[in-house]
Amino acid sequence: MTLDDFRASLADAAPPALAAPVEALWWTAKGDWDRAHRIVQDADGPDAAWVHAHLHRMEGDLGNAAYWYRLAGRPVARGGLEEERDAIAAALLGDPVARSAR
Template identity: 50%
Template sequence: MTLDDFKQLARPDGLSVQLRSLWYDGQGDWQRAHAEVDHLDDAGSAWVHAYLHRKEGDVGNADYWYRRAGKVRPEVSLEAEWEALVVGFQN
């Protein structure tokens, strides 16, 4: 699935929890996106969680989740990070 295909999905059925979270975020539903990964401890979910807190503006909390994911907060736009996450979780 291409990034454009992902953006055009009408529903997140059949997607991994990380992609579901990113889909909800892409639809403007930050709360639902956060709820998808908030209770998970795996590195992938922590990375999405970090991105969501970065988007929220809570950099301290975001950095905590980036560390849990084994990542460093990127110096790219939120849109670029979102796209990289979507592409990465599709592979």
């Protein structure tokens, strides 16, 4: 799946089969922060931590976000939230667009 496929799937009522961190990003893009947070809270690994960081950044809890960025081994994001979400989605999907964001 590419980032464009991911974006197109947002028109659907439910996500396609996705790894938990990407599914959390899908729900985030649909405006369901709570559902996205529950998904990554129950997932392990650096990808889930990266998405978890993004979610706490969205809510303005920058201290908590910084903790999750450290667990993910990623720098704290500084750009726009939608830009960051798309970069994370592309990276986790293996979309070539994301290779420069890694």
